[in-house]
Amino acid sequence: MENHETMADLPRAMIDTMTPASAWIIVLPIVLALMGAAGLLMLRRNNGAPVIGAVIVVVGIIACEIALLLEVIANGPVSMTMGKWLPPFGISLTADVFGASFALASAVVTLIVLLYAEIDRADADGRDAFHSMVLLLLAGVTGAFLTGDLFNLYVWFEVTLIASFGLIVQGGRPAQLDAAVKYGFLNFLATTLFLLSLGLLYGLLGTLNMADIxxxxPLADPASMAGVAALLMLAFGMKAAAFPLNAWLPASYHTPSAAVSALFAGLLTKVGAYALLRSLVALLPASRDLLEPALAVIAIATLVTAPLGAIAETxxxxxxxxxVIGGIGAVLAGLAMPSLDGVAGSGLYIFHAILTMTALYMVAGLIEKRTAATDTRQMGGLYAASTPLSILFFVLVLASAGVPPFLGFWPKLLLIEAGVAEGMATTGQGWIGIGLVTALLINAVLTLIAGSRLWSHIFWRSGPEGEGTEHASPNLVAFDRRGRLALGASAALTLGIAAIGLWPGPLMGAVSVGAADILDPARYVAATGLAGEGP
Structure with missing residues (x-):
C-alpha cells in the first residue's frame, strides 16, 4: 500500500515539539567520528598527532555511547529526526538496547585497535590517513547501528564500504589488491541488491522509516513482502558472510595488517548480522515466518561448514x-527461532563476537609478529617463550567455542534453550529447533578441534613442522616497546571478555530487554512519535 500522508495530516504537536536535549546524545557519536576523520586527515603529516587525536575522539564517542545506553535502559528507545520533517518523511536516528550496546562495543574495540595498530606503524606512517579511515569506518558502523531509516542504513553501508576498501588496500601489495577485488565485488553486489529491495519496499509501502514500516x-500484499524480505536476506547474508556466499571473507581478511583484520572481523560482518535481525524479525516478521525453513538451513550449513574450513586451513x-563465519551461523540460528531466548541469543552473540573476534585477530597478529610467519606449519615454540600469548589465544578459542564460563557460552546457552523449546513445541516445525541445537553443539566441538589444532601447532611444538617438543624455538622475534603495547591492548580486551563471562547478569538482563523490543516494537514506534497514527 502507499502512504499518502502529508505534513498537514500530522498533528501540529508533533511538528512544533522541540527535540529533548537527551535525544541529542544519539547523533553525537556519528558527528564526532565524521568530524574527527576530517580533522585527522588535515593533521596526517604531523607525526604522532593522528593517533593521539583518534584516541581522544574515540574516548569522547565511548562517553557519549555510555550515556546513550544508560538513557535507553532507563527510559526506553530514543529517537531523533533531522529538522522538522518528522517521520515518516524525515531521516531518523533511533536507538534501542541492541543498537546502543553494539555501537558502544564497536567504539571500545576501535579504541583498543588504535593502540594495537602502533605495533606495525613507523613515525612517518601518519601520512597514509589510516586513523582518518578508521574513524570513518566507525562512523559508518555506528550510523548503521543507530539509524531508524532503511535508506539511511544503505548510506551508512556505503560509508563503511568506502572506508574498509581504503583500509584493505593500504600497503599496495599484490595480495591486498587481489583481496580488495574479491571483497569489493561481493559487497558491491550485496549493496546493489539492498538498493533494489529498498526501491521495491518504497513502492509497496510508501515509506522507508523503520517504525513506519x-x-x-502487515497491510501490504504478503507475497510481495516475502519477495522483498528474501532480497534483504540475500543482501545482508552476503555482507554477514553467511553460507554459501562467504568465501570472500577468508580470502580477504588475512591480507591487510593485523590491526585492520581485527577491526574488520569485529565490525563489518556484525553490521550485516544486525541488519538481518532488525529487518526480518522487527520489520517484516510475517515474511520471516515464510522464510524460516530457508533461514534454518542456512544457519545449520554456516555453523557446520565454517569450523571445518578452519580445521583444514594452515x-x-x-x-x-x-x-568468524561460524559465529554468523549462531546469529542466524536465533533469527530462525524468533522467541525471546532466540532473539536475545542472537543479540548477545553479536555483542560477544564484536569483542572476541577482534581480540582473536589481534592475538593472531601478535603470533605472526613473534614467529615471523603466517603459516602455522612454520610456527612453533611459543609455549615456553611467550606464556601470556599462549594463554590469551587459549582463552579466546574457548570463548569462541562457547565453553563456560567465558562470554561465548551465554548466547549459545540462550540459543540452545530456544531450540529445545522449539523442538518440543506441539505446533510449528520441530525439526528446526532440533536441527539448530544439533548444529550449535557440533559447531562448538569443531571449533574446539580447530582451535586446539592451531594451539598445538603454534605453541606446543618447538618449531616448524616435524619438531615435537615444547622447547622454545631459536627463530622467534622478541617484542619491542610497540609490541609490548600491542600485547597489553590484546590482554586488556581478553580480560574484559573473561570478566563479562564471569559476571553476565547485567548483560543478560539488557539483552532480554533488547529482544523484547525487537519482538514487540511498540516502544520503538512510540519513540519516533508515530504511536497511535493510522497507517
Missing amino acids: MRVA NLRRAVGFL
Whole structure:
C-alpha cells in the first residue's frame, strides 16, 4: 500500500515539539567520528598527532555511547529526526538496547585497535590517513547501528564500504589488491541488491522509516513482502558472510595488517548480522515466518561448514576467518527461532563476537609478529617463550567455542534453550529447533578441534613442522616497546571478555530487554512519535 500522508495530516504537536536535549546524545557519536576523520586527515603529516587525536575522539564517542545506553535502559528507545520533517518523511536516528550496546562495543574495540595498530606503524606512517579511515569506518558502523531509516542504513553501508576498501588496500601489495577485488565485488553486489529491495519496499509501502514500516507492512500484499524480505536476506547474508556466499571473507581478511583484520572481523560482518535481525524479525516478521525453513538451513550449513574450513586451513588468519563465519551461523540460528531466548541469543552473540573476534585477530597478529610467519606449519615454540600469548589465544578459542564460563557460552546457552523449546513445541516445525541445537553443539566441538589444532601447532611444538617438543624455538622475534603495547591492548580486551563471562547478569538482563523490543516494537514506534497514527 502507499502512504499518502502529508505534513498537514500530522498533528501540529508533533511538528512544533522541540527535540529533548537527551535525544541529542544519539547523533553525537556519528558527528564526532565524521568530524574527527576530517580533522585527522588535515593533521596526517604531523607525526604522532593522528593517533593521539583518534584516541581522544574515540574516548569522547565511548562517553557519549555510555550515556546513550544508560538513557535507553532507563527510559526506553530514543529517537531523533533531522529538522522538522518528522517521520515518516524525515531521516531518523533511533536507538534501542541492541543498537546502543553494539555501537558502544564497536567504539571500545576501535579504541583498543588504535593502540594495537602502533605495533606495525613507523613515525612517518601518519601520512597514509589510516586513523582518518578508521574513524570513518566507525562512523559508518555506528550510523548503521543507530539509524531508524532503511535508506539511511544503505548510506551508512556505503560509508563503511568506502572506508574498509581504503583500509584493505593500504600497503599496495599484490595480495591486498587481489583481496580488495574479491571483497569489493561481493559487497558491491550485496549493496546493489539492498538498493533494489529498498526501491521495491518504497513502492509497496510508501515509506522507508523503520517504525513506519512496522505499522504499515502487515497491510501490504504478503507475497510481495516475502519477495522483498528474501532480497534483504540475500543482501545482508552476503555482507554477514553467511553460507554459501562467504568465501570472500577468508580470502580477504588475512591480507591487510593485523590491526585492520581485527577491526574488520569485529565490525563489518556484525553490521550485516544486525541488519538481518532488525529487518526480518522487527520489520517484516510475517515474511520471516515464510522464510524460516530457508533461514534454518542456512544457519545449520554456516555453523557446520565454517569450523571445518578452519580445521583444514594452515594460514592462521584465514583459519580465524572461518571461525568468524561460524559465529554468523549462531546469529542466524536465533533469527530462525524468533522467541525471546532466540532473539536475545542472537543479540548477545553479536555483542560477544564484536569483542572476541577482534581480540582473536589481534592475538593472531601478535603470533605472526613473534614467529615471523603466517603459516602455522612454520610456527612453533611459543609455549615456553611467550606464556601470556599462549594463554590469551587459549582463552579466546574457548570463548569462541562457547565453553563456560567465558562470554561465548551465554548466547549459545540462550540459543540452545530456544531450540529445545522449539523442538518440543506441539505446533510449528520441530525439526528446526532440533536441527539448530544439533548444529550449535557440533559447531562448538569443531571449533574446539580447530582451535586446539592451531594451539598445538603454534605453541606446543618447538618449531616448524616435524619438531615435537615444547622447547622454545631459536627463530622467534622478541617484542619491542610497540609490541609490548600491542600485547597489553590484546590482554586488556581478553580480560574484559573473561570478566563479562564471569559476571553476565547485567548483560543478560539488557539483552532480554533488547529482544523484547525487537519482538514487540511498540516502544520503538512510540519513540519516533508515530504511536497511535493510522497507517
